[in-house]
Amino acid sequence: MTERKYNVAILGATGAVGTRLIEQLEQSTVPVNTIKLLASSRSAGKTLQFKGQDVTVEEATAESFEGIDIVLASGGGSVSQRFAPEAVKRGAVVVDNSSYWRMNDNVPLIVPEVNEAALRGHNGIIANPNCSTIQMVVALEPVRRAYGLKRVIVSTYQAASGAGQSAWQELVDETEAYNHGETPHPAILPVKGAEKHYPLAYNLLPQIDVFEDDGYTHEEWKMIHETKKIMFGDKNSKDVKVTGTAVRVPVPIGHGEAVYFETAANTGATVAGIQKVLSAGAGVVLEDDPQQQLYPQPVNAAGKRETFVGRVRADVENDDSFHMWVVSDNLLKGAAWNTVQIAERLVSLDLVAVPANAAEKFNSL
Amino acid sequence: MTERKYNVAILGATGAVGTRLIEQLEQSTVPVNTIKLLASSRSAGKTLQFKGQDVTVEEATAESFEGIDIVLASGGGSVSQRFAPEAVKRGAVVVDNSSYWRMNDNVPLIVPEVNEAALRGHNGIIANPNCSTIQMVVALEPVRRAYGLKRVIVSTYQAASGAGQSAWQELVDETEAYNHGETPHPAILPVKGAEKHYPLAYNLLPQIDVFEDDGYTHEEWKMIHETKKIMFGDKNSKDVKVTGTAVRVPVPIGHGEAVYFETAANTGATVAGIQKVLSAGAGVVLEDDPQQQLYPQPVNAAGKRETFVGRVRADVENDDSFHMWVVSDNLLKGAAWNTVQIAERLVSLDLVAVPANAAEKFNSL
Numbered sequence: 122m123t124e125r126k127y128n129v130a131i132l133g134a135t136g137a138v139g140t141r142l143i144e145q146l147e148q149s150t151v152p153v154n155t156i157k158l159l160a161s162s163r164s165a166g167k168t169l170q171f172k173g174q175d176v177t178v179e180e181a182t183a184e185s186f187e188g189i190d191i192v193l194a195s196g197g198g199s200v201s202q203r204f205a206p207e208a209v210k211r212g213a214v215v216v217d218n219s220s221y222w223r224m225n226d227n228v229p230l231i232v233p234e235v236n237e238a239a240l241r242g243h244n245g246i247i248a249n250p251n252c253s254t255i256q257m258v259v260a261l262e263p264v265r266r267a268y269g270l271k272r273v274i275v276s277t278y279q280a281a282s283g284a285g286q287s288a289w290q291e292l293v294d295e296t297e298a299y300n301h302g303e304t305p306h307p308a309i310l311p312v313k314g315a316e317k318h319y320p321l322a323y324n325l326l327p328q329i330d331v332f333e334d335d336g337y338t339h340e341e342w343k344m345i346h347e348t349k350k351i352m353f354g355d356k357n358s359k360d361v362k363v364t365g366t367a368v369r370v371p372v373p374i375g376h377g378e379a380v381y382f383e384t385a386a387n388t389g390a391t392v393a394g395i396q397k398v399l400s401a402g403a404g405v406v407l408e409d410d411p412q413q414q415l416y417p418q419p420v421n422a423a424g425k426r427e428t429f430v431g432r433v434r435a436d437v438e439n440d441d442s443f444h445m446w447v448v449s450d451n452l453l454k455g456a457a458w459n460t461v462q463i464a465e466r467l468v469s470l471d472l473v474a475v476p477a478n479a480a481e482k483f484n485s486l
Numbered sequence: 487m488t489e490r491k492y493n494v495a496i497l498g499a500t501g502a503v504g505t506r507l508i509e510q511l512e513q514s515t516v517p518v519n520t521i522k523l524l525a526s527s528r529s530a531g532k533t534l535q536f537k538g539q540d541v542t543v544e545e546a547t548a549e550s551f552e553g554i555d556i557v558l559a560s561g562g563g564s565v566s567q568r569f570a571p572e573a574v575k576r577g578a579v580v581v582d583n584s585s586y587w588r589m590n591d592n593v594p595l596i597v598p599e600v601n602e603a604a605l606r607g608h609n610g611i612i613a614n615p616n617c618s619t620i621q622m623v624v625a626l627e628p629v630r631r632a633y634g635l636k637r638v639i640v641s642t643y644q645a646a647s648g649a650g651q652s653a654w655q656e657l658v659d660e661t662e663a664y665n666h667g668e669t670p671h672p673a674i675l676p677v678k679g680a681e682k683h684y685p686l687a688y689n690l691l692p693q694i695d696v697f698e699d700d701g702y703t704h705e706e707w708k709m710i711h712e713t714k715k716i717m718f719g720d721k722n723s724k725d726v727k728v729t730g731t732a733v734r735v736p737v738p739i740g741h742g743e744a745v746y747f748e749t750a751a752n753t754g755a756t757v758a759g760i761q762k763v764l765s766a767g768a769g770v771v772l773e774d775d776p777q778q779q780l781y782p783q784p785v786n787a788a789g790k791r792e793t794f795v796g797r798v799r800a801d802v803e804n805d806d807s808f809h810m811w812v813v814s815d816n817l818l819k820g821a822a823w824n825t826v827q828i829a830e831r832l833v834s835l836d837l838v839a840v841p842a843n844a845a846e847k848f849n850s851l
Contacts (some may be wrong), residue, residue: 208808274801276641276744278690278733293665300662317779324785325643325735325742327797327811333778336757336799361804366811368643370690371736376692379641381746392701405595410699414682420689432692434701436639438727446692446731 126154129464130189130213132177133196134158134265135167137286138218138308141457142193149461151191151451151468155460159185160196183207190473193460194218206483212475215407216463218456223248223347227482232459233466234403239354241464242459244482245475247463252455253277253340254347255366259428260447260453261382263396263402265352269385271441275344275365278377279329280323280419283451284310288321290483291371295322296371311369326369338368347354375419376455378447385441392435392470395443399430404454409433417448426458491519492838494829495554495578497546497569499523500532502651503583506822508557512537514826518554520690524550525561530687532768556824556837571848573652574610577840580614581828583821588613588712592847595715597824598831599768600627604719605831610840612828617820618642618705618732618741619712624793625812626747628767629760630717634750636806640709640730643742644694645784646686648816649675653686654738660687667829676734691734705732715755739783741820743812750806755799760808764795769819776797782813790815791823792798 132137139160146153158178165180179185181200184470186192186208192199193214194220199371205215211288229239230248240247250258253275261270281292288309299322307318311328312320319326332340344365350356358447370377384390400407408417409431417429428449436442449455467473494511498504504525504568511518521536523543530545544550546565559566560583570580570587580636594604595613600623605612615623625637646657653674660670664687672683676693684691695704707731714723735742746787749755765772773782773797782794786809797811814820832838 177666206568274639274746276731278643278735291822296661300658300665308646315779319779319783323736324783325737325740325813326647326783327781328779329777335802336797360609362801364746364748364803365803366641366743366797366805366809368811370643370745371688371777372690373688377692377733379692381639381729381731403769411693411701414676414680414684414693414697415732416692418689418691418709420685432731434703436727436729437700438729444729444731446733448690459830465766469735 123154127190127468128155128188129153129191129193130157130158130159130186132159132181132192132194133200134169135160135164136195137282137289137452138195138368140454141452142172142195143169144355145453145457145461146193146292149465151461151464157185161163184212186213191215191467192216192463193464194455203320205246206480209483210480214247214467214473214475216249218249218460220251220343221467222246223250225354228383230347231463232258232297232351233462234259234352237466240472242474245460245479246483247383248486249456249460250351251343251464252283252451253279253343253378254351255455256447256449257344257378257380257461258348258351259404260380260399260430260445262352263398263405264384265415267394267398268388268390269362270382271385272362272383273348274381276374276379277365277367278372279367280372280374280376280451281310282374283311283376292321292371292373295320299323311333321371327366329367331368341365354483355357357361360363372419374423374452375448376451377419380445381442383442390443392439392443394435396433399433403427405430407431417446420449423450426453427433428454478481489517490802491517492833493553493554494518494556494558495522495551497524497557497559499527499534499543500529501560502612502647502654503560505820506817507560507825508534508536509825510818510822511558514830516826516829522550522554526690529773536753540554547758551576551578552577554764556829556832557581558829560821560825571845574840575695578836578839579610579612579832581825583614583825585616585708587611588615589721590707591713593627595712597623597660597716598620599624600813601716601792605835605837608837610844611848614821614825615712615716617648617816618644619709619716620743620744620820621793621812622678622709622718622740623713624766625745625795625810626764627717627768629749632759632763633753633755635726635748636729637748637808638713639746641744642732643735643737644729644732645736645737645739645741645816646675647739648741649678650711656665657686657736657738661684670839678738686734686736688736692731694732694734703732706730737784738813739788739817741816743786745810746807750805755806755810757798757806761798764798768794770795772796775814780809784813787813788815791818793819
């Protein structure tokens with residue numbers, strides 16, 4: 122039988138994630154028939170390349186999605202809110218990198234190594250989780266499968282590019298300013314559009330996204346709810362307790378995470394056992410050899426699809442309690458690669474289809 | 487009665503901490519009679535200033551401590567190992583910033599806001615704790631006093647200057663290199679003298695100090711043992727469980743810490759209650775107003791003696807469990823200021839005296 126080929130559209134094609142969506146799709150196993158690159162009016166008209174061919178970026182409209190089979194979206198929450206239902210209405214399956222649909226009960230939240238099975242029965246929109254969540258659950262899943270998972274306390278060390286290309290540039294410009302005795306002029310970080318801006322260069326900013334009333338940031342609540350939904354099927358699952366602190370650090374690419382976790386009781390989890398299941402873990406590369414000073418680092422993880430794990434240790438005072446250090450390229454596994462990987466899995470599982478009446482599930486409220 | 491004045495020697499006077507020992511002593515309440523600046527042969531002969539007067543740096547020898555009342559030492563572990571007993575033998579009280587004596591049962595390990603009382607009965611050597619420990623216990627002590635303290639899980643974000651002036655310079659040089667398309671040449675970090683060196687600029691290094699056999703670094707074990715000794719009088723105290731991960735970040739001055747802690751049960755600890763005791767806490771400044779985007783940052787803490795605390799939140803799924811974010815200038819409260827502050831307290835408590843036969847307690851083994 123002739124292999125089915127797909128008409129793919131990339132929404133938000135010109136940003137830090139968008140350009141990597143193009144690159145990851147080029148390298149992927151998705152059989153692409155036609156490619157359409159969509160962006161805002163500001164970016165429309167630019168010429169980019171897909172597999173050596175010039176492609177002109179178009180301004181996204183509802184009609185852009187006519188005849189499209191798969192949409193890879195990374196245009197931000199309001200863009201996804203507006204266009205994902207329009208795409209579904211026209212028969213396209215949307216893999217969305219924004220946070221807008223993630224907690225919707227009609228939308229699977231997918232990290233293929235963890236919960237690919239949740240793709241079955243989708244309603245046309247599949248959500249890509251938050252960057253910091255993805256790498257953490259990739260690292261935790263082999264542990265959960267072998268020893269259970271009861272509790273997670275995470276401290277993140279998140280790279281500037283997680284806030285976009287302009288935030289990355291701001292970090293570099295500020296560093297250059299400081300190095301040359303000039304005053305930096307932060308305009309983006311910690312949160313674009315928020316009232317106050319602070320330098321990230323040579324600094325630490327314990328604010329990622331806006332604050333909620335309980336003193337947590339949106340980023341921290343995303344990690345909590347998304348981890349529960351991905352690993353246990355319910356954003357409020359009581360099967361695992363999750364909490365943490367999300368901090369922006371002066372690194373351009375590659376989030377770090379110090380993850381403290383508790384396995385189920387009496388499962389015999391040991392450091393050696395955990396290292397063993399991690400070595401065999403899908404999407405995981407174990408970099409853990411203290412005597413060789415081997416551990417994950419952003420400079421080494423950048424540009425790679427894998428999630429790197431090291432510094433596995435036991436909490437000697439508490440049973441079933443351990444630490445690990447997790448690093449991954451936040452723009453790849455944290456965004457573009459996981460999105461394209463979901464598309465690959467949809468293709469492999471023959472799930473590139475929108476159920477009848479699916480679009481009704483996403484009518485604007 | 488005429489105020490007693492003291493002959494003070496600063497050992498290791500030319501490093502990042504040493505220069506701040508001079509500055510903090512100048513600003514302190516210690517009545518200084520004479521000042522002697524001691525260093526290695528490499529630095530001897532330099533002229534520095536104390537309260538506007540030129541002082542020539544001398545090479546440290548055992549005889550340097552004749553007639554000295556107080557020694558403020560920050561010359562490194564082997565220097566303290568060699569010279570602290572020599573100073574005590576000659577009647578000087580040594581406040582030592584190195585790690586060498588900290589776990590010695592004859593040596594109080596002091597953070598004045600926490601355990602000043604342990605100065606009484608000292609044997610001539612008082613140890614200044616590790617930078618990352620000091621700021622954490624300053625922040626935790628008001629909580630402990632009001633609500634008890636049962637458990638701590640900390641993730642640190644430690645500045646380059648914690649590894650010395652040359653490590654700080656290395657960070658800046660590497661950043662400059664990266665910004666201009668050149669290759670950095672790490673020679674110091676993560677650990678001076680270790681086999682492998684990695685860039686810190688735009689990177690994260692989850693190794694501070696050498697590794698122990700259990701996969702923890704020396705820095706992590708210091709935090710554990712020192713916290714227990716300072717807060718509960720016993721480096722192996724079972725009254726509090728402490729664990730954590732120490733990570734070097736591309737920040738020049740000012741350690742950050744995401745501290746997760748559990749109070750005793752049934753003490754009614756709340757976020758508001760914790761914020762209140764922190765506001766009144768000795769050495770603590772509460773910077774905690776999410777709506778104003780107010781939280782501790784290294785760029786704001788640098789150059790100040792205080793420990794800044796913010797991001798106080800409850801772990802909603804666990805009773806008596808909370809988070810906070812702690813930042814302090816690691817060269818001041820983490821080193822030079824705490825050292826000078828100990829000297830101030832010794833003076834105030836009239837404890838600048840060495841007991842008879844004290845030196846025998848520190849004979850080389």
